[in-house]
Amino acid sequence: xxxxxxxxxxxxxxxxxGRFAMADCSDVRERLKSLIDEGQGKLVIDxxxxxxxxxxxxxxxxxxxxGMQLKSGRLVxxxxxxxxxxxxxxxxxxxxxxxxxxxxxxxxxxxx
Amino acid sequence: xxxxxxxxxxxxxxxxxGRFAMADCSDVRERLKSLIDEGQGKLVIDxxxxxxxxxxxxxxxxxxxxGMQLKSGRLVxxxxxxxxxxxxxxxxxxxxxxxxxxxxxxxxxxxx
Amino acid sequence: xxxxxxxxxxxxxLKITSAVNCVSPLGEAIKALCLYATGSECYALDVxxxxxxxxxxxxxxxYSNQDGHDIIVEWNQEKDSLRIDxxxxxxxxxxxxxxxxxxxxxxxxxxxxxxxxxxxxxxYKVVEYSQTNKFYKPNSDNGYSEEFMVKSHSNxxxxxxxx
Amino acid sequence: xxxxxxxxxxxxxLKITSAVNCVSPLGEAIKALCLYATGSECYALDVxxxxxxxxxxxxxxxYSNQDGHDIIVEWNQEKDSLRIDxxxxxxxxxxxxxxxxxxxxxxxxxxxxxxxxxxxxxxYKVVEYSQTNKFYKPNSDNGYSEEFMVKSHSNxxxxxxxx
Ligand SMILES: Nc1ncnc2c1ncn2[C@@H]1O[C@H](COP(=O)(O)OP(=O)(O)O)[C@@H](O)[C@H]1O
Ligand SMILES: Nc1ncnc2c1ncn2[C@@H]1O[C@H](COP(=O)(O)OP(=O)(O)O)[C@@H](O)[C@H]1O
Numbered sequence: 001x002x003x004x005x006x007x008x009x010x011x012x013x014x015x016x017x018g019r020f021a022m023a024d025c026s027d028v029r030e031r032l033k034s035l036i037d038e039g040q041g042k043l044v045i046d047x048x049x050x051x052x053x054x055x056x057x058x059x060x061x062x063x064x065x066x067g068m069q070l071k072s073g074r075l076v077x078x079x080x081x082x083x084x085x086x087x088x089x090x091x092x093x094x095x096x097x098x099x100x101x102x103x104x105x106x107x108x109x110x111x112x
Numbered sequence: 113x114x115x116x117x118x119x120x121x122x123x124x125x126x127x128x129x130g131r132f133a134m135a136d137c138s139d140v141r142e143r144l145k146s147l148i149d150e151g152q153g154k155l156v157i158d159x160x161x162x163x164x165x166x167x168x169x170x171x172x173x174x175x176x177x178x179g180m181q182l183k184s185g186r187l188v189x190x191x192x193x194x195x196x197x198x199x200x201x202x203x204x205x206x207x208x209x210x211x212x213x214x215x216x217x218x219x220x221x222x223x224x
Numbered sequence: 225x226x227x228x229x230x231x232x233x234x235x236x237x238l239k240i241t242s243a244v245n246c247v248s249p250l251g252e253a254i255k256a257l258c259l260y261a262t263g264s265e266c267y268a269l270d271v272x273x274x275x276x277x278x279x280x281x282x283x284x285x286x287y288s289n290q291d292g293h294d295i296i297v298e299w300n301q302e303k304d305s306l307r308i309d310x311x312x313x314x315x316x317x318x319x320x321x322x323x324x325x326x327x328x329x330x331x332x333x334x335x336x337x338x339x340x341x342x343x344x345x346x347x348y349k350v351v352e353y354s355q356t357n358k359f360y361k362p363n364s365d366n367g368y369s370e371e372f373m374v375k376s377h378s379n380x381x382x383x384x385x386x387x
Numbered sequence: 388x389x390x391x392x393x394x395x396x397x398x399x400x401l402k403i404t405s406a407v408n409c410v411s412p413l414g415e416a417i418k419a420l421c422l423y424a425t426g427s428e429c430y431a432l433d434v435x436x437x438x439x440x441x442x443x444x445x446x447x448x449x450y451s452n453q454d455g456h457d458i459i460v461e462w463n464q465e466k467d468s469l470r471i472d473x474x475x476x477x478x479x480x481x482x483x484x485x486x487x488x489x490x491x492x493x494x495x496x497x498x499x500x501x502x503x504x505x506x507x508x509x510x511y512k513v514v515e516y517s518q519t520n521k522f523y524k525p526n527s528d529n530g531y532s533e534e535f536m537v538k539s540h541s542n543x544x545x546x547x548x549x550x
Contacts, residue, residue, distance in 0.1 A: 021251070022280050023244040052251065054276045055338055059331040066329060082269065089341055090334050091325060133414070134443050135407040164414065166439045167501055171494040178492060194432065201504055202497050203488060236412050239400040249399050249423050249464070256419030260412050301412070 001050075003031060008106055010040040015102075017049035020083075022056040032064045041073025044105045047083045058090060065096065076105040113162075115143060120218055122152040127214075129161035132195075134168040144176045153185025156217045159195045170202060177208065188217040234261075234301040242283045242293040242312075250297065251276045254308070261301045262387055270342035271306060274383055277335040278310050286314030286379060305344070308383040316350045316379050345384040352377045397424075397464040405446045405456040405475075413460065414439045417471070424464045425550055433505035434469060437546055440498040441473050449477030449542060468507070471546040479513045479542050508547040515540045 001018040012035045016028070035043060045064065047053070061077065068075040077098045079087060087093050099105035113130040124147045128140070147155060157176065159165070173189065180187040189210045191199060199205050211217035238253060240246035254275045258268035279295060287293045296311040323340030326333035339346060355375045401416060403409035417438045421431035442458060450456045456477060463470040486503030489496035502509060518538045 019248050019251075021244075021248055021276065022283075023248060052248075052272065052276075054273070054280060055332075055334040056280060058334060062329060062331050085269075086273070086338070089338065092328065095328050131411050131414075133407075133411055133439065134446075135411060164411075164435070164439075166436070166443065167495075167497040168443060170497060174492060174494055197432075198436070198501070201501065204491065207491050234409055234412050235404065236409065236416060237402040238416070239402070241398065246397055246399065249397050249420050249462075252419045252423040253399060253401070253416040256415045257412050260415040299412075 001028075003028060005031070005035070011042040011044060011106060011109055012039045013044045013046060013102065013106075015046040015049070017051075019052045020047065020050045020057040021052065021054045025056050025060050028057075029060045029063060032060065033067060036064060036067040036071065036073070039073070041068065041071050042109055043068060043073065043075050044078065044099075044102060045075065046078040046102045046105070048078050048080050048101070050080050050083050053083045053086050055086075055090070058086065058092060061096070062092070074109070076108055078102050078105050113140075115140060117143070117147070123154040123156060123218060123221055124151045125156045125158060125214065125218075127158045127161070131164045132159065132162045132169040133164065133166045137168050137172050140169075141172045141175060144172065145179060148176060148179040148183065148185070151185070153180065153183050154221055155180060155185065156188050156190065156211075156214060158190040158214045158217070160190050160192050160213070162192050162195050165195045165198050167198075167202070170198065170204060173208070174204070186221070188220055190214050190217050233303070236299045238297045238299065240279075240295050240297075241291060242287040242295055242314075243291045244280075244283060247276055247279050247283070250279065254297065254299065257299050257301075258306060261306060267385065267387070271308070271383070271385055274339045274342040274346075274385075275308060275310070277338045278381055278383065281335050282310065282312045282314065282381075286312045286316075288315070305384055305386040310381045310383070312379050313376065314379070316377065317348060320348050339383070343383050343385050345382075347382050349380045349382070350377060351380065396466070397462075399462045401460045401462065403442075403458050403460075404454060405450040405458055405477075406454045407443075407446060410439055410442050410446070413442065417460065417462065420462050420464075421469060424469060430548065430550070434471065434546070434548055437502045437505040437509075437548075438471060438473070440501045441544055441546065444498050445473065445475045445477065445544075449475045449479075451478070468547055468549040473544045473546070475542050476539065477542070479540065480511060483511055502546070506546050506548050508545075510545050512543045512545070513540060514543065 001016060001020055001024045004015040006013040006015065014032065014035065065075050075097065077096050078101060079098055087096065099108055113128060113132055113136045116127040118125040118127065126144065126147065177187050187209065189208050190213060191210055199208065211220055236257060238250060240250050251272050255268045255272040258271045259265065262268065275297065282295050283289060293314060298309040300307040321336045323336040325337050353376045399420060401413060403413050414435050418431045418435040421434045422428065425431065438460065445458055446452060459474040461472040484499045486499040488500050516539045
């Protein structure tokens with residue numbers, strides 16, 4: 001998988017593409033952790049180009065979500081249909097904030 | 113694979129879709145043979161929806177081509193990109209008559 | 225209209241070693257096989273998901289995350305369903321975990337929920353192979369002395385999804 | 388930007404029986420593996436074509452179109468290429484046919500041309516396994532009598548394509 005990092009003002013953006021599965025988890029977990037530790041409490045994980053996700057990758061998202069809560073920050077996810085359907089299957093859409101695109105995710109931070 | 117037969121005036125049309133490989137050859141060869149034997153010497157093999165073709169399927173096309181020559185008939189092929197590229201790789205485009213679509217293949221018969 | 229090759233029963237056996245980086249190519253191959261058999265992206269995604277969760281479990285739990293052990297995935301196309309047998313030679317499960325969702329913030333425990341949701345049926349089998357050696361000795365009291373030993377075992381998780 | 392899992396060496400071993408209807412699912416699985424490794428439809432189609440031609444040849448020529456024999460396709464993702472080893476236990480080739488096109492109206496003989504065109508390298512290996520049994524007998528003239536027998540062989544066609 002490929003992980004790209006960007007910054008938009010004080011918002012960190014992580015763009016993932018390809019498969020997001022167990023083999024990728026430790027790398028992604030580590031990157032997200034340091035972005036959350038060092039960032040301004042605003043993070044977008046853009047998975048619009050993720051073709052497949054498994055439960056171990058969901059655990060990485062949960063860990064990032066919990067890390068953000070500890071910092072009173074905010075995490076917004078952008079999902080592909082494969083990601084969205086697994087998140088719904090595991091009922092995680094009830095806790096994650098999900099936005100239809102990176103643009104709407106970024107503007108969500110302006111709103112409040 | 114799926115084989116559909118149609119008739120347009122005196123032109124027989126065979127539409128193939130899916131994979132056209134060794135496992136399908138005897139069935140397709142037999143159908144083409146009887147269409148050629150019983151037809152009016154005009155045949156279109158439409159492979160626009162064929163996703164993969166191997167050399168044994170090319171042999172079936174050659175056999176149909178030769179059957180048509182014996183009857184002084186005419187065979188026009190419609191190809192997908194996967195079919196076209198194998199036909200070119202094996203230089204068979206120099207002998208087959210190939211038309212970009214079923215519509216153009218049918219109208220080719222009107223022209224002469 | 226004729227349809228060739230739809231009633232035939234196909235088997236493709238895939239083998240990987242118990243390394244996490246092998247799960248992704250295996251998953252892509254299984255997806256392609258299911259797409260070939262059904263033409264349905266949805267169906268293929270469901271089976272792909274279940275197989276990846278099951279194989280992740282084998283690596284993590286049956287083989288305690290140790291590389292170098294065989295995982296065999298037998299893909300069977302049957303008349304009205306696909307059957308996938310996943311075999312390992314590691315730690316056996318004593319019971320199948322209940323397919324229930326954990327607390328929302330738990331970072332594990334969703335595998336069987338996904339497997340159960342994506343398939344019609346699944347079951348698990350432990351096969352024990354044993355070898356019996358009997359030594360017959362002349363001039364002994366009871367005629368022979370016997371030695372028995374269990375040689376090996378395999379665990380087979382069978383996943384079934386109807387077309 | 389980090390890229391995970393690109394330098395790792397992956398192996399997936401696929402096995403089918405020598406039946407023509409198994410070649411299509413095998414081909415689809417190989418295509419998916421190559422697409423996973425390279426992201427290139429073109430590359431995947433080339434390897435897909437070469438493997439299908441090679442496996443067709445094994446069924447037709449090495450196994451004389453008889454069902455029920457093993458064909459093993461080992462897919463290896465290496466640093467800068469894919470290597471695919473196709474193993475059978477049937478009739479061995481004495482020489483590799485020249486990869487030339489036959490007459491335009493010939494209904495066979497294009498397989499090796501396609502294999503050669505779609506790949507960077509290929510080679511063929513015949514491996515013979517033999518077992519030697521030596522019987523040592525007491526009180527014989529030369530101390531022992533020997534029996535030798537060739538047990539089995541395998542043919543391995545290796546296909547290589549660089550990224
Ligand atoms: N193949 C297996 N072999 C042994 N134990 C297993 C296997 N699969 C699952 N388990 C056990 O079942 C539990 C639940 O599995 P699962 O729902 O996949 O969640 P997770 O693997 O994320 O913990 C695991 O924690 C493990 O104890
Ligand atoms: N795996 C094999 N084992 C034995 N002989 C083979 C094998 N592959 C090819 N051959 C021989 O090489 C010839 C050329 O093969 P090929 O170019 O694939 O054309 P075709 O299979 O259409 O005849 C075959 O006719 C056969 O005699």
